[in-house]
Amino acid sequence: MLNFYQKLAKSLKQNPVVLATVTSTKGSVPREVGAKMLISADGKTYGTIGGGAGEAKVYQQALEILQTGEKKFVEIDLTGTPATQGVCGGTMLVWLELWTESENLNLVNQIIDILTSGRLRGAQCQRRSLAIVTPFNTDAKPYLETTNTSSLPQLKNHALIETLLPPPTLLIMGAGHIGFYLAQVAKIAGFEIIVHDERSDFATPERFPDASLVLTQAINLITEILEKIPNLYVALVTRGYVQDLEALQMLSNLQLQYIGMVGSEKRVRTVYKNLQLNPEFIQQIYAPIGLDIGALTPEEIAVSICAELIKVRRGGTGTSLSAKM
Incomplete structure (x- = not known):
């Protein structure tokens, strides 16, 4: 998580980025809820949501969002039916959102600071943490809030809540x-x-x-x-x-x-x-x-x-x- 946000900060200083986040899964899929990939305006990527045809679909949608700025969900069907190319056996829902230096870099820097300083906060860090909240609507922006919830990503009030924990x-x-x-x-x-x-x-x-x-x-x-x-x-x-x-x-x-x-x-x-x-x-x-x-x-x-x-x-x-x- 820390490495990803550090890469995201570096990318935002150069180009706008589409952030792709897995928000829900069903059945057998290659990545978990919270898995992320960024797609920058120069076509470069970092991270993965599972590779293959599903990731290629997200990549193509991201290139459009870089032009339109429109947020959207993309469904990845890996059930192996004739209409799909994936054969994992499940489905994934991926949220795509445009991030820019002016709108989001300050938030990313805060996340990096939390993840870095969290290494030295000991047991207190485990009891009371901060989370990034990603609302699934066109008007609201991602933000930080205090949480006592599980370390696993959770869906609540039409938003994804991800507790920010330092790496092991x-x-x-x-x-x-x-x-x-x-x-x-x-x-x-x-x-x-x-x-x-x-x-x-x-x-x-x-x-x-x-x-x-x-x-x-x-x-x-x-x-x-x-x-x-x-x-x-x-x-x-x-x-x-x-x-x-x-x-x-x-x-x-x-x-x-x-x-x-x-x-x-x-x-x-x-x-x-x-x-x-x-x-x-x-x-x-x-x-x-x-x-x-x-x-x-x-x-x-x-x-x-x-x-x-x-x-x-x-x-x-x-x-x-x-x-x-």
């Missing part, structure tokens, strides 16, 4: 080979990246350009930083079980969405044997970390870890999609 943060503890590749893969998957390693020659901004923070302090000195970060995921990919023990002692006092630890089964058992922590906390640990995809290289292990992060975040099963056929 992944703390990578260990700046070795796996951590190096995991930072790149997880960034692509939408995670904000923090890297920690007391070895300052490994943990550097130059080596981890995708990281928002690179920490080299002793483990006991970073607790205060981590306490302020909501929606925190942790991957322990340290160089040894001694570092794992230190990290787990510190992390046991934090609220985490996920914690995984790299290592062989023997290393994991050794860590658990030496831990003197609440058994409930130990049961939360995914160890050995990652999904079983036969990963061997650091690059493959990074993909395996990121797959498990997505599974936990989105509530997946981790089984092959073909097994459900």
Whole structure:
């Protein structure tokens, strides 16, 4: 979400943009409610509402709106009937609206500020958030309002309400080979990246350009930083079980969405044997970390870890999609 609005702000400074937003879905479709794509006056796009013929239809409608300024819904039929080209099995409704620098840039900048500062508002951010409201009529414009509603987009009073939440943060503890590749893969998957390693020659901004923070302090000195970060995921990919023990002692006092630890089964058992922590906390640990995809290289292990992060975040099963056929 943050990357999209940053791109939208940059585009608005150059050209008017049509913002396409999925507002409702039925059946099997490629994207969820709230998925967005922008189409600028120079024909460039960013984001996706699912690709294929449906997205092509939206693109063509957007080019017309760039000329007329008319807001409209576009229905995407993916039922696979003779009259359609999509075969996903469902339908999507997409709202198209013209955004310009003069009308909307200030709102976009506010959204970017909310999403950026929200990383440091801690638990308070989770209780009381701001949402962008998109009315579905020709006169009203999108606006912000305070909300205590679900983090999922909702339709209410003929408008789409989307809570503005910062992206999930992944703390990578260990700046070795796996951590190096995991930072790149997880960034692509939408995670904000923090890297920690007391070895300052490994943990550097130059080596981890995708990281928002690179920490080299002793483990006991970073607790205060981590306490302020909501929606925190942790991957322990340290160089040894001694570092794992230190990290787990510190992390046991934090609220985490996920914690995984790299290592062989023997290393994991050794860590658990030496831990003197609440058994409930130990049961939360995914160890050995990652999904079983036969990963061997650091690059493959990074993909395996990121797959498990997505599974936990989105509530997946981790089984092959073909097994459900």
